[in-house]
Amino acid sequence: MPYTPLTKSAPRGVGSYDVLGYAVSKEEADKLLQSERGREALSADNGAVKITEELIDLGRNTFYQETFGNEYLFTDIVGILDGPINLGSISKAVLALKGKPTTNLQIPIDQDITVGSRTFKAGTVINTGLDVPKGSLFPLGVITHIKNAKPRVGITCVLCHATVSEETGRILEGAINTDINLGPLIAIASNSAALFRQTDVNPTKISPGQHGYINNEGEKAYLPDAKILEDEVDAAILSWAPGNFVSNGDLKNNSAQIPSSYTHGSWPYAWSGVASIGWFHGLTTLNNAVFGINADPTTTVDASESVLGIDKQVYLGAMLQNASNPKFRLPEGVQPSEFLERVDPTPGEPGINSTIRMPEYPKGSLFMQNGLMATTPGLPVAAQLNGMSAWQNTLAPPPHKSADIETLEHGAAVFAQANCAQCHSDRYFTNHKVIPVKEIGTQPARAPASRSFAQLFVPPDTYPSNVPVPLPQSPPVLLVTFNPQYPHVWFCFCNCFEVVPSYDLLFRSDQ
Numbered sequence: 001m002p003y004t005p006l007t008k009s010a011p012r013g014v015g016s017y018d019v020l021g022y023a024v025s026k027e028e029a030d031k032l033l034q035s036e037r038g039r040e041a042l043s044a045d046n047g048a049v050k051i052t053e054e055l056i057d058l059g060r061n062t063f064y065q066e067t068f069g070n071e072y073l074f075t076d077i078v079g080i081l082d083g084p085i086n087l088g089s090i091s092k093a094v095l096a097l098k099g100k101p102t103t104n105l106q107i108p109i110d111q112d113i114t115v116g117s118r119t120f121k122a123g124t125v126i127n128t129g130l131d132v133p134k135g136s137l138f139p140l141g142v143i144t145h146i147k148n149a150k151p152r153v154g155i156t157c158v159l160c161h162a163t164v165s166e167e168t169g170r171i172l173e174g175a176i177n178t179d180i181n182l183g184p185l186i187a188i189a190s191n192s193a194a195l196f197r198q199t200d201v202n203p204t205k206i207s208p209g210q211h212g213y214i215n216n217e218g219e220k221a222y223l224p225d226a227k228i229l230e231d232e233v234d235a236a237i238l239s240w241a242p243g244n245f246v247s248n249g250d251l252k253n254n255s256a257q258i259p260s261s262y263t264h265g266s267w268p269y270a271w272s273g274v275a276s277i278g279w280f281h282g283l284t285t286l287n288n289a290v291f292g293i294n295a296d297p298t299t300t301v302d303a304s305e306s307v308l309g310i311d312k313q314v315y316l317g318a319m320l321q322n323a324s325n326p327k328f329r330l331p332e333g334v335q336p337s338e339f340l341e342r343v344d345p346t347p348g349e350p351g352i353n354s355t356i357r358m359p360e361y362p363k364g365s366l367f368m369q370n371g372l373m374a375t376t377p378g379l380p381v382a383a384q385l386n387g388m389s390a391w392q393n394t395l396a397p398p399p400h401k402s403a404d405i406e407t408l409e410h411g412a413a414v415f416a417q418a419n420c421a422q423c424h425s426d427r428y429f430t431n432h433k434v435i436p437v438k439e440i441g442t443q444p445a446r447a448p449a450s451r452s453f454a455q456l457f458v459p460p461d462t463y464p465s466n467v468p469v470p471l472p473q474s475p476p477v478l479l480v481t482f483n484p485q486y487p488h489v490w491f492c493f494c495n496c497f498e499v500v501p502s503y504d505l506l507f508r509s510d511q
């Protein structure tokens with residue numbers, strides 16, 4: 001894919017290492033590699049990852065292409081192609097562009113459709129916000145897989161974390177897709193109800209319908225009414241503004257804006273410090289959170305009772321009673337977890353997406369929040385996740401257009417005078433701290449989002465990056481220590497969420 005070159009790309013870091021969050025420059029590494037002890041410190045067995053051109057390439061490809069199997073969730077369960085936005089209408093809209101680029105693929109719908117409480121009349125044009133680069137035959141970040149003549153679509157990182165330059169028609173890697181309109185794209189699907197966890201619709205609060213299932217006690221019970229559930233979830237999802245998405249599965253309808261992916265030097269990642277330990281200052285953890293947790297609600301089934309107070313069978317039953325593909329649709333009078341195990345494309349592993357269990361599963365840790373890591377069999381542990389970290393760290397914003405030096409200087413003066421640099425310091429505009437909500441004074445609604453997860457966290461650990469996937473019997477395990485170079489990060493996380501106070505003791509490194 002052609003992309004728009006950057007003014008000043010971040011250093012590629014080839015030859016440097018990341019030892020589970022401790023950055024080691026190429027110069028330091030060259031010195032270390034001269035001694036036996038140094039080689040040991042920089043070995044994969046010790047948690048070191050060497051940054052190479054191959055790793056960066058793997059990361060870029062993953063960012064563009066890898067779905068980790070989410071096409072099953074989106075196509076077979078959610079039914080993203082069942083409505084008026086489907087492969088036919090997408091292709092037609094792209095062909096109508098005649099090779100021209102767009103940042104907002106417009107798709108007209110051909111018949112009246114009611115979603116949530118809203119009716120879209122035939123002929124209404126949906127602003128999808130999907131981007132199509134110049135000359136491309138398909139929108140960015142939408143991947144089609146065809147298996148046994150059944151087409152499925154999944155999504156990749158570039159759906160949200162890249163856009164197309166209107167001037168050149170080329171891809172701006174890492175820039176925000178500010179108008180991606182996930183609300184209608186998802187709400188129009190036949191079984192958006194499967195994503196209830198990303199809204200404030202709690203299935204246990206919805207009156208039972210006609211669909212019988214077998215509960216944990218082996219008795220017959222009834223699932224929440226499918227139509228009411230679907231309508232309420234649709235209405236919640238339709239409220240998301242373009243460029244926003246609900247990434248927390250905490251039964252709150254708090255959508256967040258997509259951030260840019262210019263990650264070099266800008267850690268800690270996320271807004272809460274939840275991605276602050278492990279490889280690449282926590283960036284690998286955040287990469288995993290996306291498709292290891294967020295895009296697959298079935299990965300948190302085993303924790304649904306403790307985290308959300310929703311019984312595992314109701315949780316799965318609500319997702320599957322109206323699944324798009326009959327193969328994934330829960331039959332009458334069956335236990336949902338047994339049924340999913342039979343149809344799961346990744347049998348034996350939790351969730352539908354392609355993941356491996358961390359040693360602590362079903363508990364989570366600050367390193368892998370749901371105790372699962374997104375992986376592709378055939379590639380070693382965290383290879384793609386670390387690759388995406390290494391690659392995102394090479395990205396930088398496109399050129400600044402203004403040549404008006406006076407205005408820039410005026411801005412810099414105001415910035416200094418207003419004391420912005422107290423927090424937005426240095427080249428990457430950050431002091432690397434997570435500022436407690438009380439101090440920063442921003443909207444606090446999302447603060448409790450991670451709390452119930454975090455309260456169940458156990459000490460973080462990982463398999464080294466040279467362990468193959470599928471995992472061998474009893475793979476080696478490393479403790480992911482909290483980095484004493486950056487104590488405030490963990491400290492703030494505790495403060496923000498009031499996690500078990502004695503936790504810092506568990507994270508003390510003896511190295």
Ligand code: HEC
Binds near residue numbers: 257266269287388
């Ligand atoms: C559907 C849109 C969407 C997709 C697809 C998506 N993201 Fe994100 N991403 C978001 C949103 C929204 C946030 C902000 C989340 C929050 O604050 O809770 C985010 C945040 C992030 C961050 C934090 C950046 C920072 O500076 O704090 C990283 C890193 C990230 N995503 C990586 C990825 C990777 C890697 C993928 C692909 C595996 C991906 N994202 C796919 C929407 C998306």
Ligand code: HEC
Binds near residue numbers: 418422435442
């Ligand atoms: C007390 C620390 C602090 C001070 C002082 C501060 N900020 Fe921030 N700022 C933050 C934090 C923390 C965030 C990120 C909030 C989040 O992610 O939830 C932020 C976010 C931002 C963002 C959004 C960045 C993005 O990537 O979306 C901008 C722009 C910004 N600040 C500008 C300013 C300006 C201009 C000033 C001075 C007038 C300033 N800030 C002063 C802490 C501070």
